Amino acid sequence: MTSISQNQSEFQEYLKEMNAYREAITLIQWDLRTKIPKKGVEQRSEVVGYLSHKLHQMETSDKMKSFIDALNEQTNDEVLQKTVLECLDTYEKNRKIPDEEFREFVMLQSKSESVWQEAREKSDFGLFQPYLEKLVDFNKKFANYWGYEENIYDALLHNYEPGVTVKTLDQVFPKVRESLTGLLSKIQSSTVKPDSTILNTHFPKQGQKEFAIEILKRMGYDFESGRLDDTIHPFAITLNINDVRITTRYDEQDFRMAVFGTIHEGGHALYEQNISNRLAGTPLASGTSMGIHESQSLFWENFLGRNKVFWDSHYELFKKYAPKHFDNISLHDFYQAVNEVKPSLIRIEADELTYPLHIMVRYELEKALINSEIEVKDLPHLWNEKMQDYLGIKPSNDREGVLQDIHWAGGDFGYFPSYALGYMYAAQFNNKMKDAINMDDVIQSGDFTKIREWLTENIHQYGKMKKPLQIVEDVTGESLNPDYLVSYLTEKYRNIYQF
């Protein structure tokens, strides 16, 4: 009979192998999105496909199952325990789907993404519809394989926000929605009209980059464990906990893209750079959920980056890197401009107040789809109706409506709620942080170490050792509570719009 300790050391060797594949795949993905020359892509895609297949095989092998069986509940080592549970979750998620169906789904995914791209360009939902129908069907089937207690959509949510259910969401989302639409109508009837167009001027890339790097350093982003590169669709990516890279895109007519984008991705990266070293090499060395990850990026982007005290104390620094144009814009006008609220059709261009409403539209539709309450063919007009209801504007075509996001085309259902959850978590953390830190003083000082340390102490270090709602409870003493987001936005925009 094999002893626990022998199983344990073999298991750790096995995890190291998996990790080697994972790190190689991640480097390839980073390269594919930042550096690779055009003609090299085709062959590289084969390589990543091959290595991903190897990793998938290891995650779902009989050998993995035997490790899990031998070690589960057989150890007092907390890290090992949770590692085994994490492996079990991945194992079951994958093994419950018949091989043949999984293969079909993977092929459908990549085909669908390219069809979606074409449909989006042509603004023709009809092209994409048959693919989306199949993707929805697969998701329903998979959800049934995985199992759920109350709502079939819960099985999908589990992949992105384990522990959060439709029941939870349906308690908080409508409240947020109603508060935000209420705020929005007050904002729209205010006589105060911040004007973000004053921000549009030629701002050379180099200056934007230097300012963004200065802010990243103040946040505590460690450039000896990371780097900043250019890309088309910005992202943060973890090669290992000592190599967490960020990327950004520069719009020389609108600095907000790169500046707020870098702070956002920097927030994701800080999370991963500060996971405890004892988790290195295990599958726990990663953010615990999409929602908690988004709480970190949104905290830095909005609660710090769009904060009044931040600009009070950083506008002079900003002007050192910025074109002369800004010398003629007062701090007051600048601050108001970066916080202009204006309903828009495209989610990723939305301001911080209307953003959650974009998420509600998507959540309600995908939940209804998975619950077979609506049909794919009805999506375009249902989308437009909801946009009208919540934001008061209506897409004039599918491209600026239902076809704008890649998520569904990639087969990802259950992902969207994370964005809104992350925002609520961020507001809860922000509120709690105030008890420990004089935020205004810290922000004013230009050295944000105390904020970063508080986040590391309370959130970062745990990686996947705690589930998202457990983190929220441990940190704030209560469960998910949308009131903090609502009061934050109410207070902030009441000041800006004077209602």
Added chain:
Amino acid sequence: MTSISQNQSEFQEYLKEMNAYREAITLIQWDLRTKIPKKGVEQRSEVVGYLSHKLHQMETSDKMKSFIDALNEQTNDEVLQKTVLECLDTYEKNRKIPDEEFREFVMLQSKSESVWQEAREKSDFGLFQPYLEKLVDFNKKFANYWGYEENIYDALLHNYEPGVTVKTLDQVFPKVRESLTGLLSKIQSSTVKPDSTILNTHFPKQGQKEFAIEILKRMGYDFESGRLDDTIHPFAITLNINDVRITTRYDEQDFRMAVFGTIHEGGHALYEQNISNRLAGTPLASGTSMGIHESQSLFWENFLGRNKVFWDSHYELFKKYAPKHFDNISLHDFYQAVNEVKPSLIRIEADELTYPLHIMVRYELEKALINSEIEVKDLPHLWNEKMQDYLGIKPSNDREGVLQDIHWAGGDFGYFPSYALGYMYAAQFNNKMKDAINMDDVIQSGDFTKIREWLTENIHQYGKMKKPLQIVEDVTGESLNPDYLVSYLTEKYRNIYQF
């Protein structure tokens, strides 16, 4: 019984797997040498070690042997035939060494490199000596495992320049050496004294880079299948034949480092970018030997980049990117300066005439070591004596003498001759090319396509389909012949130094 065609398709699947590992490893190496943040290196080294081990296992597996046995001499498909032979060569090279010894050697290699680094910094050969002794012993043992006909050193040469033997080298190297020392003494007694110090002026990196890129484009380097990055020790690297990257280093006080360096690496890259597509994914899709590779880089660097007509027609272009300083340097003085001959102690800083003499020193010493005619402990003074004999100068310490190169520390014996062979091949190719192309016209035109096409037609396309000496014979109609290099150098330097 398994049919040939079934074996063939399984073999090709197997090669694809190997290729995925190889490409992932190569990307990691590129990243390690260009982009990785400092703290990420340690974990990344583990990943590359793991993937290299997997690749090594596949190259030497029983399964590989069974493919070789089933397919060797069983097919008329030339590419498949040579692929099998290439795999057999790798298989045997590795399998002939007992596992335990190979493991010891790999550990010794990495330890030796770090000891060498320290020894070099302290200029203390004694530190490195015991490691070098073991490395020499391993190489002797391996050479005996691999086998040879006449000289034990031939077994090592085979790894870098298959088909070339000590017999060949000992026919050509002494001739070259005598001719070059003769030329050198004439140059040294000439009253003409080109002065390369006039080239040393502040030349901002950006301008150097733009000029280098312009030349790379004229050479036909395809930026859609490659890219140029910064590094410390410049190299070219092939991810796949549609992704061949080059790197360079900028010295803002000496543009020659980046400009000639980029042309050199560009020459390597052109070789790999232009290998026939039918070899893609096989182990044949690579330069056939170190020597032929070096013939390509040296052809472009010296025969084009240090050519009179090149500067006649490109000095004006150069000055567009260069600082005003060069407006006061005549074309004549500039050309003479980039071709100054001056014996120096460090190989990688040598001019094109004395460079082969540095190689002779190393070749003669390593051949004698492997043949047990000298001992490691005697290397420092033997090195210094040979430098005195061939170049007329003597290192004052080990750092600028025997400790300057990494090759031996990495366990690589038999590699150095490639540099001199490559130079001779380049001269032979250059001579032959003149029959087909009016070189002066082509160089003058600034569009070097015809040169690149000739090289692709005659050399690049074949990858490893032809052995080095076969290429030389097919292209030039004769075997290795040092006379072309000697006459090229004689004619060129007679003009420059007026003797």
